[in-house]
Amino acid sequence: MEVLSNVVSSQVKLHAEWGGVVPNLAAREHLKNIIPVIESCLREASISPEEIDLIAATQGPGLIPALLIGTNSAAALSYVWKKPLIGIHHIEGHIYANFISDKICVISNNQFLRPRRIRLGRTIPKQTSNSKFQNTKQADIKFPVLCLVVSGGHTQLVLMKKHLDYEIVGQTLDDAAGEAFDKVARILGLGYPGGPAIAKRATQNVERGTKITSRKTRNAKRGTWSENHIPQYALRVLRLPRPMLDKKNFDFSFSGLKTAVLYLIKKNEKLLQDENFVNEVAHEFQQAVIDVLIAKTLAAAKKYDAKTIMLAGGVSANQELRHQIGEAIKNDLPLAAYCLPPTAFSIDNAAMIAAAGYFRWKELNKKERANLINSWKNMQASANLKLS
Ligand code: KG4
Ligand code: ZN
8 A cells, every 4th residue: 555645734733722622723724724635635646536546534533523524525525526435433544554554564573674665745754773674565464453542532452353343352441541641741731732742751851861760669669758749869769650550451541640640740839840850750651651551452462362463543653652562562472463553644644544444445345335426425424433
């Protein structure tokens, strides 16, 4: 599969002013941007509408005012261009970001495989120097696949026994991982979106060159400082909870972790001005999330005998998560393949929806394909669409 163009019109700056997505503002911006985006997408791909075989659009779940702009525009194009139209579940799109290239990212049997080249409108992912490169065909992705979906709205472990077949074996009981990143970033005064901001500060913690105590040492020293005042020397022993690790199931919960950060800050508001303190909290919070994600994913992979473990969703752009889960798989499940999308396809993008549309199209018979010519008539955006 080759991506000819993948135009992303980001509204991050606009929503950052409000500290999060404002639905009506989002819809207004979508409306303003949709035609220019479609035009530049066709231009970058150097194709005309006649050359298109299928239109795929996100049907849900999500914010209805925003979804409607996409589904209505896609329906109008399907009618005018006389092209089949298919509705895609947002999470299915995230999962199929892993299948976009036939040169996929896989760590398998200690080999790190990454895309040689994905032809995108703007981005060509770079190779990293310390990796071994090798082309892997999509056929190499072996089922069952266990996909850790981590985004702003979802945190799920999805088991796929074959293409387009989904069983949610675990999910968050409250906040999604990305939502927790965003909320904690707001508490720490790091702005929106929180994920990249926290990841950056967490790295500064490491780059500062101070010795980070081992988890064992941190545990041992836990509670040595007063809850009302954390002296500088004690910053290294800051320890946040790892929720749900004691539970045997594969569910998550991040709201308590966020509240732990909130209480910590409430008691030590002045420390927010201390850059080192903020970096340390960002580091510890990110590590707490990663520890839980890794533990649950590996446990589920063992139980369901997953041959491939995948990452998907905006939080899968997190470099520490990508690296640490890869290491854990290598050590704990050396026979499993590890697959992750290039970061440009981790965060919301249109190519992933097109990829899912392609796989759905492949499964349809002649009659079902022909019916899609008329699907614009009943294309409905759905805020709570279920993955099926
Ligand atoms: O999938 P996505 O782009 O949109 C949704 O479907 O929600 O995910 C957005 C989420 C946001 O919560 C954002 O803070 C988080 O992904 N995110 C990250 C990183 N980049 C984006 N979280 C942690 N580390 C990152 N590098
Ligand atoms: Zn998303």
